[in-house]
Amino acid sequence: MSNSLVWRRRTLPNGLTVLLYPRASSNTAQLSVAVKYGSIQEPKEQAGIAHFLEHMLAGGSDRRIQLSRSIEDSGGVLDFYTDREYVLGTVDVLPHKLRDASAILSELFFGNAFDEQKFETEQKIILHELAEVADDPPTRAEELLLEGLFKEHPVRRPVGGYPKTVETLTLNRLRQEHQANYVPQNMVLVLSGNFTEKDAVEALGNFQNCKCAGSISEKAYPTETFKPDPLTVEEKPGLTQTYLSVGARTVCSSHPDAPALDLISILLGGGTSSRLFIELREKNAVTYDVDCTHSKGFSFGYFSINCAANSKTAEKAKSLIFKELAKLQSEPVSEGELERAKQIMLGGVLRGMDNPDAALDILAFIEIQYGDEHALESYLAKRKALTSAEIQKVAAKYLNQDCLCTVKLKPT
Template structure:
């Protein structure tokens, strides 16, 4: 991830430009430091709703024209909201990128938030929430998060709670937009087939005059040290039992980030942080312990960089002949093994090679490169994209054992279980017999 040009405009907008000439394509990603992390009680889901409204038009680009213009010019676009940030991207044939920049500069400050559009989007987002709620795993995931965070807003789902989505007003949305959408709270990432000086001039021309705003409200919340294991059970109709275990772990600024990333890779394979990767889980520890032994399917572990301390998670879907308690104990046993015996040099070397390959795959497309640079810019610094392999190379086997002992403890964990309601299981038996 070399060759990144960085410029900070007078209004505070950070611009990252990375020329890449392998295809006649350019991608534009505009990132804002706002997500569910910035939401208070009663306003959950508001960042995501604002993101939806940015597709609803400005006076210059009325409702329906943004999607149409980008696609008409051979591009694709979308936006997404996470816990820590919101991003908008367009990937276009190289000679069309100015269009994306014009739209982004305009909708940063001129989005209309028409009252009727706000009402229609309310039910669209409720439908999005209901689509997620059709999957049993969503209920378990939300419950584990809610139990793991008692103080920090990571407690809340990014989509928000239905009661808040019913209550949020147009005025709330507009205020949220005005608070967070400003050049000094944004990073523009451009990757692709361009001359950096020429494209920077276009950026300055379009974004340079946008007014800077006041500093954004800081998030003071700090999740306190957990004072004991928390357990929960979700009982709903579903096809199988599921287990999900989450440990409160440090964020990406901490010196233990690298060892935790390696620990995750030892459990279920190294993966790309930006898409484009390949699965490498079947030679890793959790697959051997749970899938090969026919106890479970869909076995995973996940540890992702976050702005504030988030979770290191493990989970699986329980095979019909087994119980969630068995799966939980095998998952915990795999953690204990690493705490007691550590990992091997061979495992560490494998993780390095896997990560090198995954990063190469993730760097192939301009879109994925911009995603990686922008993610790191939001969480810490874009330079982490380039130094990640070095960070991992510095990790020793003893570090991995140490972080497993420090963070993957009973005290710091939430254990969640999904148990299908009996009547749904009975329906299933009938279906199978029919």
């Protein structure tokens, strides 16, 4: 496998994990910080606090707003987002601005000054954001799917939380969570793109003196044992189509079956040559598009198939999906189709690593899941070695009809 899928990894004395991924062909340099505190680490009654904290990093005081805008003043881009297992902040700047950008990112993440007035402003903004999310049919269908698949695991909760929990959060509580979780040993710094060794030393210098604040305790997550809800139907005003989501609980990222489930998602929904695209769109014209995803983290996994169809064809779309899942379990995948899926998956990873924004996300995700600079190379090797028999066995284990949950979000 190419050395382009391996990066340098080190740990600073204060516990901060650093990943270095230079690319001489890049015209800019990228720096990101991932905090291992996402929505699944939150207490249930404070759902949305990790996302709220992410908002406060860039908008929590006049000083923070000024720092954030200074990145743009020098031609750079600053971005933040919250996922289930981490918050990620990234900057993409001209190489000679890297040291200044690292100082800004360090202050935004480790600084503890937040303003009450800005807290109230961001609270209003987040409530608007949650309202927009609630209006999005695919997002609502996924929320219903997760509620049907998980009863105890916090992955069932929306990343942004709920309006009722966001409204009860306080600035004091945000400060406590920031102090407890925004510490070097709970973070991953990624430096990629066009930079020299001298640039790296100067950039890391802005993070060397950030101090540890005790140990981070490992959270235990519940194991789901119940049978998923077979069908959830919800009506939503204003829709013209029925949004269909079919899914199943699977395994976490480190489980031996995870690579096979990833490849199955490509076989079913990876591009115009995939089984579901051909059956649902080309042959039967019951939908415009269909996607298939295997989502996983260090404590959860789920498989999902999503499409939209009109009320008359929604049931047919569901039947076609079930038919393809059954076929995958009863008939071996041909060598040609299996190899095509492997190539599609490899191409997707390589294109991701060529994309500055996607590469930062990939490196942070791989580090958080596996803690190994060779993990991506190893994972792709496992996928490449998969056989048709293994695909059939894994499909039967996780995607049989008794394991499935179906969601229909339909017009009133």
